[in-house]
Amino acid sequence: MQINIALEHTVYDPEKMPRIQTPQIALAGRSNVGKSSLINSLGQGRLAQVSSHPGKTRSVNFYHLSDMGLYLVDLPGYGYAARSKRERDMWPLLVESCLQKNPLLTQVIMVLDSRIPPQSLDTRLAEYLEQKGLDILPILTKTDKAKMSQRSRIQKTWQRLLNLPEPPPLLSAKTGLGKEALWRMLRQACPQ
Numbered sequence: 001m002q003i004n005i006a007l008e009h010t011v012y013d014p015e016k017m018p019r020i021q022t023p024q025i026a027l028a029g030r031s032n033v034g035k036s037s038l039i040n041s042l043g044q045g046r047l048a049q050v051s052s053h054p055g056k057t058r059s060v061n062f063y064h065l066s067d068m069g070l071y072l073v074d075l076p077g078y079g080y081a082a083r084s085k086r087e088r089d090m091w092p093l094l095v096e097s098c099l100q101k102n103p104l105l106t107q108v109i110m111v112l113d114s115r116i117p118p119q120s121l122d123t124r125l126a127e128y129l130e131q132k133g134l135d136i137l138p139i140l141t142k143t144d145k146a147k148m149s150q151r152s153r154i155q156k157t158w159q160r161l162l163n164l165p166e167p168p169p170l171l172s173a174k175t176g177l178g179k180e181a182l183w184r185m186l187r188q189a190c191p192q
Protein backbone atom coordinates (compact mmCIF):
# COMPACT_ATOMS: atom_id res chain seq x y z
CA MET A 1 0.00 0.00 0.00
CA GLN A 2 1.26 3.44 -0.83
CA ILE A 3 -0.38 6.77 -0.10
CA ASN A 4 0.33 10.44 -0.14
CA ILE A 5 2.66 11.49 2.63
CA ALA A 6 4.27 14.91 2.88
CA LEU A 7 6.47 16.63 5.44
CA GLU A 8 4.49 19.69 6.47
CA HIS A 9 6.28 21.16 9.50
CA THR A 10 9.77 20.85 10.96
CA VAL A 11 9.88 22.43 14.40
CA TYR A 12 13.00 23.24 16.43
CA ASP A 13 11.40 25.78 18.75
CA PRO A 14 8.74 24.72 21.30
CA GLU A 15 7.17 28.16 20.94
CA LYS A 16 6.55 27.50 17.27
CA MET A 17 4.74 24.19 17.66
CA PRO A 18 1.71 24.01 15.37
CA ARG A 19 -1.75 23.17 16.67
CA ILE A 20 -3.15 20.45 14.44
CA GLN A 21 -6.88 19.89 14.45
CA THR A 22 -6.90 16.36 13.00
CA PRO A 23 -5.83 13.08 14.68
CA GLN A 24 -2.16 12.39 15.02
CA ILE A 25 0.00 9.44 15.93
CA ALA A 26 3.60 9.94 17.05
CA LEU A 27 6.80 8.00 16.53
CA ALA A 28 9.29 7.95 19.39
CA GLY A 29 12.60 6.17 19.70
CA ARG A 30 16.32 6.44 20.26
CA SER A 31 18.49 8.27 17.80
CA ASN A 32 19.43 5.88 15.02
CA VAL A 33 16.79 3.25 15.86
CA GLY A 34 15.33 3.59 12.35
CA LYS A 35 12.39 6.00 12.64
CA SER A 36 13.20 7.92 9.46
CA SER A 37 13.65 4.65 7.57
CA LEU A 38 10.18 3.56 8.68
CA ILE A 39 8.65 6.80 7.45
CA ASN A 40 10.41 6.40 4.12
CA SER A 41 9.12 2.85 3.79
CA LEU A 42 5.55 4.20 3.91
CA GLY A 43 5.85 6.57 1.00
CA GLN A 44 7.40 6.79 -2.41
CA GLY A 45 10.94 8.07 -2.60
CA ARG A 46 12.83 9.69 0.21
CA LEU A 47 10.73 11.63 2.71
CA ALA A 48 12.79 11.62 5.87
CA GLN A 49 16.49 12.03 6.26
CA VAL A 50 18.11 8.69 7.04
CA SER A 51 21.39 9.10 8.81
CA SER A 52 24.41 6.93 9.39
CA HIS A 53 25.35 9.31 12.22
CA PRO A 54 23.20 9.08 15.31
CA GLY A 55 21.66 12.17 16.78
CA LYS A 56 20.85 13.96 13.56
CA THR A 57 17.14 14.56 14.05
CA ARG A 58 16.56 17.20 16.68
CA SER A 59 13.26 18.51 15.41
CA VAL A 60 9.62 17.49 15.64
CA ASN A 61 8.51 16.61 12.12
CA PHE A 62 4.85 16.55 11.11
CA TYR A 63 4.05 14.30 8.15
CA HIS A 64 0.60 14.67 6.64
CA LEU A 65 -1.04 11.48 5.39
CA SER A 66 -3.75 13.42 3.59
CA ASP A 67 -5.65 10.41 2.18
CA MET A 68 -6.09 9.11 5.71
CA GLY A 69 -6.80 12.43 7.44
CA LEU A 70 -3.92 11.67 9.79
CA TYR A 71 -0.61 13.21 10.86
CA LEU A 72 2.43 11.16 11.73
CA VAL A 73 4.52 13.10 14.21
CA ASP A 74 8.20 12.15 14.30
CA LEU A 75 9.49 13.14 17.75
CA PRO A 76 13.18 13.93 18.24
CA GLY A 77 15.42 10.94 18.90
CA TYR A 78 16.79 10.51 22.40
CA GLY A 79 19.66 8.79 24.10
CA TYR A 80 22.59 9.84 21.96
CA ALA A 81 25.34 10.44 24.51
CA ALA A 82 27.46 12.82 22.44
CA ARG A 83 24.73 15.42 22.25
CA SER A 84 25.17 18.71 24.04
CA LYS A 85 23.31 19.37 27.27
CA ARG A 86 21.37 22.12 25.56
CA GLU A 87 20.07 19.66 22.99
CA ARG A 88 19.17 17.08 25.61
CA ASP A 89 17.31 19.74 27.59
CA MET A 90 15.39 20.61 24.45
CA TRP A 91 13.85 17.13 24.13
CA PRO A 92 11.32 17.44 27.00
CA LEU A 93 10.50 21.02 26.03
CA LEU A 94 9.70 20.05 22.45
CA VAL A 95 7.75 16.94 23.43
CA GLU A 96 5.77 18.73 26.18
CA SER A 97 4.85 21.55 23.85
CA CYS A 98 3.86 19.12 21.12
CA LEU A 99 1.56 17.14 23.44
CA GLN A 100 0.13 20.18 25.11
CA LYS A 101 -0.79 21.92 21.88
CA ASN A 102 -2.09 18.79 20.22
CA PRO A 103 -4.67 17.00 22.37
CA LEU A 104 -5.66 14.87 19.37
CA LEU A 105 -2.26 13.21 19.63
CA THR A 106 -3.17 10.27 21.85
CA GLN A 107 -1.03 7.38 20.61
CA VAL A 108 2.69 6.87 20.32
CA ILE A 109 4.45 4.19 18.31
CA MET A 110 7.59 3.37 20.28
CA VAL A 111 10.26 2.21 17.87
CA LEU A 112 12.66 -0.17 19.61
CA ASP A 113 15.69 -2.11 18.45
CA SER A 114 14.96 -5.85 18.23
CA ARG A 115 18.56 -6.64 19.25
CA ILE A 116 18.77 -4.56 22.41
CA PRO A 117 17.10 -5.44 25.73
CA PRO A 118 15.07 -2.60 27.30
CA GLN A 119 17.34 0.19 28.53
CA SER A 120 16.47 2.59 31.32
CA LEU A 121 15.97 5.47 28.87
CA ASP A 122 13.38 3.42 26.99
CA THR A 123 11.49 2.36 30.10
CA ARG A 124 11.57 5.95 31.38
CA LEU A 125 10.08 7.13 28.11
CA ALA A 126 7.34 4.51 28.39
CA GLU A 127 6.57 5.67 31.95
CA TYR A 128 6.49 9.29 30.83
CA LEU A 129 4.10 8.52 27.96
CA GLU A 130 1.86 6.50 30.28
CA GLN A 131 1.79 9.36 32.78
CA LYS A 132 0.64 11.62 29.97
CA GLY A 133 -2.24 9.24 29.35
CA LEU A 134 -0.98 8.21 25.91
CA ASP A 135 -1.40 4.76 24.39
CA ILE A 136 1.94 3.10 23.69
CA LEU A 137 2.26 0.92 20.60
CA PRO A 138 5.71 -0.70 20.62
CA ILE A 139 7.35 -2.12 17.51
CA LEU A 140 10.71 -3.86 17.21
CA THR A 141 12.76 -2.93 14.20
CA LYS A 142 16.06 -3.89 12.51
CA THR A 143 14.89 -7.50 12.77
CA ASP A 144 16.97 -8.41 9.68
CA LYS A 145 19.99 -7.91 11.94
CA ALA A 146 18.66 -9.82 14.94
CA LYS A 147 18.89 -13.54 15.62
CA MET A 148 15.48 -15.19 15.89
CA SER A 149 16.04 -16.32 19.47
CA GLN A 150 17.25 -12.86 20.45
CA ARG A 151 14.32 -10.98 18.95
CA SER A 152 11.70 -13.34 20.37
CA ARG A 153 13.26 -12.95 23.83
CA ILE A 154 13.16 -9.17 23.51
CA GLN A 155 9.59 -9.32 22.19
CA LYS A 156 8.54 -11.23 25.31
CA THR A 157 10.39 -8.84 27.62
CA TRP A 158 8.59 -5.83 26.15
CA GLN A 159 5.25 -7.62 26.22
CA ARG A 160 5.70 -8.27 29.93
CA LEU A 161 7.03 -4.79 30.73
CA LEU A 162 4.20 -2.99 28.99
CA ASN A 163 1.56 -5.51 29.99
CA LEU A 164 0.44 -6.16 26.43
CA PRO A 165 -2.03 -8.79 25.24
CA GLU A 166 0.31 -9.68 22.35
CA PRO A 167 4.04 -9.41 21.68
CA PRO A 168 5.06 -6.23 19.81
CA PRO A 169 5.22 -6.62 16.01
CA LEU A 170 8.55 -7.23 14.30
CA LEU A 171 9.67 -4.85 11.56
CA SER A 172 12.50 -4.31 9.16
CA ALA A 173 12.90 -1.30 6.93
CA LYS A 174 15.38 -3.38 4.91
CA THR A 175 13.22 -6.41 4.10
CA GLY A 176 9.80 -4.78 4.50
CA LEU A 177 8.80 -7.25 7.23
CA GLY A 178 6.00 -5.93 9.42
CA LYS A 179 4.83 -3.22 7.06
CA GLU A 180 1.25 -4.43 7.39
CA ALA A 181 1.43 -4.17 11.17
CA LEU A 182 2.61 -0.57 10.83
CA TRP A 183 -0.25 0.25 8.43
CA ARG A 184 -2.71 -1.33 10.85
CA MET A 185 -1.47 0.98 13.60
CA LEU A 186 -1.90 3.99 11.35
CA ARG A 187 -5.34 2.92 10.13
CA GLN A 188 -6.73 2.37 13.62
CA ALA A 189 -5.60 5.93 14.53
CA CYS A 190 -7.53 7.46 11.62
CA PRO A 191 -10.70 9.47 12.16
CA GLN A 192 -13.78 7.22 12.02
Ligand SMILES: Nc1nc2c(ncn2[C@@H]2O[C@H](COP(=O)(O)OP(=O)(O)O)[C@@H](O)[C@H]2O)c(=O)[nH]1
Binds near residue numbers: 031057
Ligand atom coordinates in the same frame (compact mmCIF):
# COMPACT_ATOMS: atom_id res chain seq x y z
N1 LIG B 1 19.61 -3.38 8.71
C1 LIG B 1 18.75 -2.42 8.97
N2 LIG B 1 19.17 -1.14 9.06
C2 LIG B 1 18.26 -0.18 9.34
C3 LIG B 1 16.88 -0.48 9.53
N3 LIG B 1 16.23 0.67 9.81
C4 LIG B 1 17.18 1.65 9.79
N4 LIG B 1 18.41 1.16 9.50
C5 LIG B 1 19.69 1.90 9.41
O1 LIG B 1 19.92 2.53 10.68
C6 LIG B 1 20.50 3.83 10.51
C7 LIG B 1 19.64 4.89 11.20
O2 LIG B 1 18.38 4.96 10.58
P1 LIG B 1 17.41 6.23 10.67
O3 LIG B 1 16.16 5.83 9.97
O4 LIG B 1 18.11 7.47 10.22
O5 LIG B 1 17.18 6.32 12.26
P2 LIG B 1 16.48 7.47 13.14
O6 LIG B 1 17.60 8.25 13.76
O7 LIG B 1 15.70 6.72 14.19
O8 LIG B 1 15.60 8.26 12.25
C8 LIG B 1 20.63 4.04 9.01
O9 LIG B 1 21.94 3.69 8.63
C9 LIG B 1 19.60 3.06 8.42
O10 LIG B 1 19.92 2.63 7.11
C10 LIG B 1 16.45 -1.86 9.42
O11 LIG B 1 15.27 -2.23 9.59
N5 LIG B 1 17.43 -2.77 9.12
Ligand SMILES: [Mg+2]
Binds near residue numbers: 036057
Ligand atom coordinates in the same frame (compact mmCIF):
# COMPACT_ATOMS: atom_id res chain seq x y z
MG1 LIG C 1 15.37 10.33 12.01
